[in-house]
Amino acid sequence: MADASEPSVAARDDLAGVVDLFGWLTRGELSEALSELAFKRRAEVDEAAIDAAIDLAVAEYALVPAPEDALSGGDEGGGTEAAADGSALAVGPAAFPTLPEGAEDLPHILDVPDRSVDREALADAVLGRLREEAVEAIGDGDADRLETLADVTYDVEAWAPVDVGPVRTRIVAELDGDD
Structure with a gap:
């Protein structure tokens, strides 16, 4: 049984849902999105918990680091810097993306351009x-x-x-x- 302090599978799927909403996100953008959701819920933002949830989602392939050649959109040249430093994240094979409550507003809150991922x-x-x-x-x-x-x-x-x-x-x- 999982430790109660560890993020749940549902939390990993929610992270994947937020990433899926945009195509791909940098680790920083995902953290910002989760902070915005916490703010909307009038909850404390626990940066360490957010980092731990992202780390676990990556370790378990719910989110995966995306290479530059898989990314389009974003800054000029796609996600070159984000891919180079490993912070570009896409939905992985172990995820069942779900949108957490309030996530549908994130595209209006975050300044993230249209993006896509080359699945191959x-x-x-x-x-x-x-x-x-x-x-x-x-x-x-x-x-x-x-x-x-x-x-x-x-x-x-x-x-x-x-x-x-x-x-x-x-x-x-x-x-x-x-x-």
Whole structure:
């Protein structure tokens, strides 16, 4: 059971819903959007909780860092700086985006231009990240992370036309102790 202080799956899906509303957002823009929602609800803004929720959403592939070639819109040249520093976030394969209450007003509140994401380029980046994280988790002997990544392989397959079979096979073999 998850620690009560950890963001919930619903919270991660709400984050994905806010990002989906714009196509993609920088980490700072997402944080600002969440602060605006808290303000509308007359709630305290807990920057540490927002950062933790975003970190968890990225770790669990509800949100994924988007490479420059997957981004359009935004500043001149798309999301070059945001992609370079890893702060450009798009909806990932493990998300079921939902809009939190009041989020429909965010496009009128935030000064964010029209944006879109090239799903094929994003899927390639996600597959590359998944491979790297699987190798790292195998090297570290991190069974918990491998379990999460195994689940993500199914999400990725349903989300994009990429072949994650070899990655999943290696993860499962490691979890089963088949070297």
